[in-house]
Amino acid sequence: MTSSSASSVSEVEDPIGAELDAEISSLKSQISTLKSQRALQARHILSSHTTHAILSRLRASKPAPPSSSSNPTSSGPPDVSPLLQTSSQQLAHNQENLYRACASITTFPIQDPDPNAVDHGKVLGIRIDVSSLGRFARPYYVMLNKPCVGEDVLRVHRHTIPPCIPVAALAARYLPIAKGAGEEGGAKGARKQNLGKFIRALRREIVAYHNRTTVIKSLRRDFKLDEDREKRGKGKGKEKEKIIADISAADAEAKQVRIEWVDGKIGRCVVGESGMVEKCVVIGEQGRDWEVERRILGGDKGDASMRGIGERLREGIY
Known part of the structure; x- marks a missing residue:
């Protein structure tokens, strides 16, 4: 009798507990959304040039700190230096994001510390920025050097591109190196290299790969394929x-x-x-x-x- 009554009580309490869990989960989701919106609005306000100018004027017009003989209880205007510092950091962050979005391909020189490296260790670094779902992914890097003495011929030295991207095929197409290049008359008649086309084609492949993987992830999220069965069952009402x-x-x-x-x-x-x-x-x-x-x-x-x-x-x- 006792076990049957306890099982009947648990069966009655299960729907109520599931409904409470669903409401708690919904409230937590709403709180997280509101916090994200508040942080976003604060960043927009602080990154405004008008806000930055107002904070700069307030700090410039702030009077000198009172001496020890003056009334210690007198309260002056608030210190806006922390807000001004946060505003400057946000403006710098926005400028960096704008640069990464508009200039998604950047170059920089690298010095190889190996004393036996070709071309005296001179390496050309290329950084490729890709954004997905409103966020920048980790940058990809390609390093090029000149293996042939006296020739402006580039080859891929190192890279951080995913293995699924055909870097070698693109390099063979846009950065061909003729056999015997560097020797006298060895590179005659060889196809010219085109570094610009190589980098553009490489970035196009990377962006397409990110777009495909992003769509697959969004489809899994839309059809709730990554959710546990218990979480699906706690939702209120009839689901599709x-x-x-x-x-x-x-x-x-x-x-x-x-x-x-x-x-x-x-x-x-x-x-x-x-x-x-x-x-x-x-x-x-x-x-x-x-x-x-x-x-x-x-x-x-x-x-x-x-x-x-x-x-x-x-x-x-x-």
Whole structure:
């Protein structure tokens, strides 16, 4: 009797506890959002040139500190130096972000400490900045040197580019080095190198890779694939039926996306350099699902962008 009554009480309390947990989670989310908005508004106010000018005038017009003979209880104007320092730091941060956004490719010289390094250790460093979801990713670096004496021929010395980016293929295309370069007459007739095209093509590959991985992450978030089952069950009200079991990259470059449905269908999409879905195959128990393939490839709207896959997958289901 005691065990049955305790189990019945726990069954009654479970829905109430789940509802309270959901409300607490919602309140915590609202508090976090409000704190982020407050910090954003404070940064906007402090980074304003008008605010900086007002704080500078207030500090300039501040009277000298009172002597020891004066009334110690008299209160003067507040010290605005901390606010002015924070405003200057925010302005410098905004300027840095603006520079990284507009001048996403920068060069700088490097001195190789190795005494036996080619070209007396002179290395050309190139920094590539990429932003994703409103944030700057860790910069990528490419270091070039001149292996041939007396020749303005560059080669990739070191780099921090992900392995999925074809750095060697791009270097062979835009920075070709002829056999026997540096020897007398060895480089005659060789194709000219184009450092500008090499860096632009390399950055284009990096940006496309980040865009594809970002879209995959956003799709997983939209379909709540990374949430625990317990968190899904604590939500209030009826949720939409889950139709997608998994969305992931099928290769290292994220040019192929694998989609797995709850009912067992498996699809694979090929994404081009422009971010459009070029090919798609969906196979289920009854063979190929032409309707879902047509929907993913844009359907009647003709929009086959990778970012719109989530909306197109929901068409005809919800």
